[in-house]
Amino acid sequence: MVSRSDIQPQTPVEPCSAGFLVLETLKKRADFQRTARGKRAHKDGFVLQATPTGRPTIRIGFTCSKKVGNAVARNRAKRRLREIARLMLPTHGKQGWDYVLIGRASVTASLPFDTLKQDFVAALEKVHQ
């Protein structure tokens, strides 16, 4: 249950010149399941799950099941979620936390992007309480 990044934290997470953190992506099913047991916040366009891990990185995962739609709809929802995470997480996320964003059918792909961003910030504040 230990991944390679734990053994050698080769990339210390610190703001680079452009102001972005290096985000790591969740890939193991076990990581998703542990995050699902943490705090969660429901919004119109997505569901946010979060849990602290104690490691010096911010990690993010995305889930779009077949309930979201066909392959085009799933990929589009995942891309929009990935974009808001890329934009907002470096400034609003907390180090040492894992986050999982879950797409919702037909809403994630059609909601205005600004609304999605504002909802994401609000959801982050809720799970950090």
Added chain:
RNA sequence: CGGGAAGGCCGGGCGGUCGCGGCCCCAUCCGGGGUCGAGGAAAGUCCGGACUCACUGAAACAUGGGUGCCGGGUAACGCCCGGCGAAGGCAACUUUAGGGACAGCGCCACAGAGAACAGACUGCCAUCUAUAAGAUGGCACAGGUGAAACGGUGGGGUAAAAGCCCACCUCGUUGCGUGCAAGCGUGACGGAGACGGCAAGCCCCACCCAGAGCAAUGCCAAAUAGGGCCCGCACCGUGGCGCGUUUCACGCCCCGCAGGGCCGGGUUGGCAGCUAGAUCCCCGGGGCAAUCCGGGGGCCAGAUGAAUGAUCGCCCAGGAACGGCACGCCGUUCUGGACAGGAUCCGGCUUACAGGCCUUCCCGCAUU
């Protein structure tokens, strides 16, 4: 101008800013630059192959599955092209699961008298009894039912009729011409006189096929497990085994042992397989066409929790409302871009698809 038929194509474009995946280059590091980056269906996974592993091979038979007019194309096909037959349409053209119903079995609902070695409801005719009507005999023409009714049209014939007889059609046998062929055309026969349909029911005939699939498969690392196999020596028999049966070929085979050698299985870690190919574009030639041959040029996704997104501007199609008039054009505002995304790779089929473009042909009207 209106209506219709066939085939092909596109499937938004350009430019900012920030970002994503592969490869290459520069850089001590941070990082920077270049380049390429989803479809006509990438889809459904329905056929056909390549490739990999497994499998002792060949032939015959069996079993199971598939295909089914003829010719051609192809690596192959159940695909494609060109013909033939049949059906539909004024036509352009379209559709077609199209071998065999004297090898055998089976089925033919409802309606109808009768649905397969015929039978007679309403009828027709003759004779008798004789008021309507009935009895006996003859007939299978007409009516009605049905998806389908025991040949069709015309004539002769008869009490009324019927392939009862005749001509043509049809069916069978056969000759000639033509075509590679399916077939088409035409002739002969004192040949037949009804012989129903269904084989997308079993079946028969001809031909083809036969396991598993890239999570295939190979390599590396780690941890786990403790076993298995081969060689050699020795030894036995003309016997047994080798995934349907038989034959042939080929291979293997008790137990024991001084010794020598080798390794399997599962695990979603990594690497390979992984993208240059029945490939794409252009030109020339053969062919009615599918397609083939030759020459030149190009490199065109290789991810693996899986890369194309966010946002802004202008333009291009489309839609709606309002206004103007020369009545199908102009202006303003708003809206707005189908179906859908690789996962080993090809050839097909099928299904989904907003809107638009091009070519050829047919019919009708008008004009010359």
